[in-house]
Amino acid sequence: MLQSMRDNLKGTAAIIVAGFFGFIMVIGGIDFFTGASGGAADEVAEVNGEKITNLDLQRAIQNRRNMIMSQYGDNAPADLLTDERLRGPVLQQLVNSSVLRQAAQDSGMVMSAATVDRETVQIPAFQVNGKFNPQMFRDSLRRMGYSPASFRQVMERDLVLQQYADSVSGTAFATRANAEQIVEISMEERDFDYVVLPVAGMLDGIEVGDSEVQEYYEQHQAQFQRPEQVAIEYIELKPEVFAENIDVSPSDVRAQYEQEAKGFLASERRRAAHILLEDADDARIAEIQAKIEAGEDFAGLAKEYSDDFGSSEEGGDLGFTDGDVFPEAFEDALAKLEVGQVSGPVTTDAGTHFIKLLEVEGAEPPTFEEREAAITAQLRNAEAEREFVAALGRLADLAYNAETLAGPAEELGVPLQQVPLFGREGGPGIAANDKVVAAAFAPEVMLDGNTSDVLNLTEDHSVVLRVTEHKPAGTYPLQEVREQIVDLLKRDKASAQLAKTAGEIGEQLRSGKPFAEVAEERELALETSDKTRRGGVGQRGEIIEQAFAMPAPAGGNEVVKTFGTNTGDQVVLQLRDVRAGDLSRQSPEQRSALLQQLASMTGSAELAAVQSYLAEQADIELVEASD
Incomplete structure (x- = not known):
């Protein structure tokens, strides 16, 4: 079978296959290829009997949309964000991931609970200042529509998928002959x-x-054809436009600080370290407990004994929790410890733990001086957000049928802005946004002189515009x-x-x-x-x-x-x-880097070939989207 798969790598398709698929390491940035069912159970595809539900597809579409928006910002092409545009390629990615994940499961690959926990707390989207933040974790999952338990399942499945992919791409290699051929041409x-x-x-x-x-x-x-062009005036609403003119009362800052201080103790966080024994017998447990009771260094014992390879090199350090990051038995034992104290053996699905409380954070609230600037900004932004929402509610009425947007801009207290002539390919500033271009060239705006609808470019960025000049397509005069x-x-x-x-x-x-x-x-x-x-x-x-x-x-x-x-x-x-380029004239470091790069390219190509082979062998049924 492996030879059959490798045969698919012949020819130009084997040269470079990059960016085959992403893994779920950043919430809102990289696609979730979950394959997890539940919720919206309408089936959109079935792969070897495993259903891909509409909920799976909608989550994946939203995450692909988030990834595009994070790449382009306010200038994200509108046509790239529609469900119609994203549905096909995203569904295909879900199918691709499903066949690979099934192959991983069939080969017996599993992921320990400790590894899942370790990878979870290391996700940057769940961290504040480089440390895991439980509140950020919960908020992110809520936005994505996941519970901690369902997210754990997603993480476990996708980490197994990543492990399988690495087992294919990581075994690829490049020969010296391959490198010599490339160097002869590229370094001639x-x-x-x-x-x-x-x-x-x-x-x-x-x-x-x-x-x-x-x-x-x-x-x-033909060299002197002028495209159709428009010039526009526009009103732009963003919270920061209003924040510049908002003064925050010192008494309001003090009141907000005192309110925070009252509830501060409820946000106490505990930093834990552990020694994990995945399959320990009583003798090994007793051995470690005896060393702990004898006062031996816990970090050293973690490096020597712990089966959690991710934390063992850090002395077993797992970071902070506010009570719901780790399994319930783990959290219960941690809550009973004093700083520096170590628990007895604690059993969870991951194995047997010895848990040490390293520190407690949040026992004392920060001083007013430490929080003053942040609270001031918070109150200013909150008021700016309210003014933004109020102005947005008035904008459509003020701009409707206005012969110029100068009056509405003055009434809202925002500047009236202009963009000179630009074509359908876009222009400078706000005219680089596809939504703005589409609105400016809409017949009712460009030809009839109407004001555009309010364009919501993002959740907190809206625009309304009028065309001030229109030049039809034609030939530039001599x-x-x-x-x-x-x-x-x-x-x-x-x-x-x-x-x-x-x-x-x-x-x-x-x-x-x-x-x-x-x-x-x-x-x-x-x-x-x-x-x-x-x-x-x-x-x-x-x-x-x-x-x-x-x-x-x-x-x-x-x-x-x-x-x-x-x-x-x-x-x-x-x-x-x-x-001709000569590989032997390159330094050892250059030769090594080149061979690694070629091996990586080959690995990506082999992974794509494996996926293609598995998909050909799989029983895949796609359900047509209903109108």
Whole structure:
């Protein structure tokens, strides 16, 4: 079977397969490929008898949407966020994940409860200042529609999936022959000399007649097409627009602090460490308990005995909990300990624990001075949010049928802003947002002069706009493009004159005259480029591209080429030597990095092939979406 799967890697498809799928490591950023059922039980697919429900699909769609919005911000393309656009590819990802996860289960892969707990507390989205925060954990799960128990199931399944994927991609390797072939091409070096004959110094002496300009304009109409354009004015509402003008009363700050202080003790958190024995017998438990009672260092014992490899190197440190992060028996035992005290054996589904209370945080509230700035900002933002909501409620009525948005902007106390002419591809600032572009070019706004509906770009960012100028698509008039045409014609004439000179220089070089001597006679700067590799930008990039397109010199004779650049300059280039890349000339570190990169690429390709093979063998049934 493995050979059959590897056969799928032949050809160009095996070169690079990257970004095959993501794992659930950041809430709201990376897709959940859960396969967990429950809630909205309508079936959207079935993979080898395992159902993928509509709830699974909707969660995955929302997380893909969150990922796109985090990448693009306010400028997220609206058409990429619709359920219709996301449903197909996201459902396919769920199916892909399902067949891999089933393969992992069939192979006997499991994930311990301790590993799930360890990975959970290390998720950045659940942390504040680098530490696990139970409140952040609960809030995030609530937004996602998960309970702690259902989330634990999701984590366990996807960690098993990741383990299976790693077992495939992590076994890939690249041979030295593979690396040598790539290095021969990618690190090829060429030695060449060249001169540039610039057009810039000749332009002032070139004459272009009106008839030439008119003829060029008539023969190249396609170059001077003007897209349909609009200019807009708009009102933008965001909480921060109002926050700038809000003064917070010191008495309100003090009152909020006192309210926080009263409830502060309820937020007490405990930091735990443990020694986990997954399959311990009574003798081993007794051995460790005896060492603890004898006063041996708990962190050292954790490193020596604990089966929780994630925390053992940290002395068993698991971070903070406010009472509902760890299993109930674990939390009950921890709550009874004093700082520095170690429990007796505690049994959970993960195994047997010895638990130590490292510290208690939150026993004393912070001082007013420590909290003053944060509370002030909190109250200011809360008031700004209220003003934002109130203004948003009035915006549609104020802007409706307004001949200009100046009045509504003044009444709401926000600035009226403008964007100059832009096309359907978007423009600067707010005009880069697809929703704004779509509204500006809507017929009722662009042609009828109506104000747009209120556009909710994000949860706390809204815009209303009017078109102030509309230019239909057409051809730019000659007077607007005349200077552009004159410059083009001057460059063409100057370049044609220089091409003759470049040809003469090329003939001199081919006849054996030294390049340095030719350049000196013509007062040109001779540029030498040794050990040159592919790549480059601007004119230098054009020259290198031409150098690498030339045949290698044969019999000790240099190869000469003349060509024009995009700006009209002429170049005479003499290629002296070509050397294939040599892996042996790379440092050990470079060779190692290259082999690792090639192995990673091969691993990604093999993982994609395994998934494709499993999908071909699987019984997959997709349920058509109902209208």
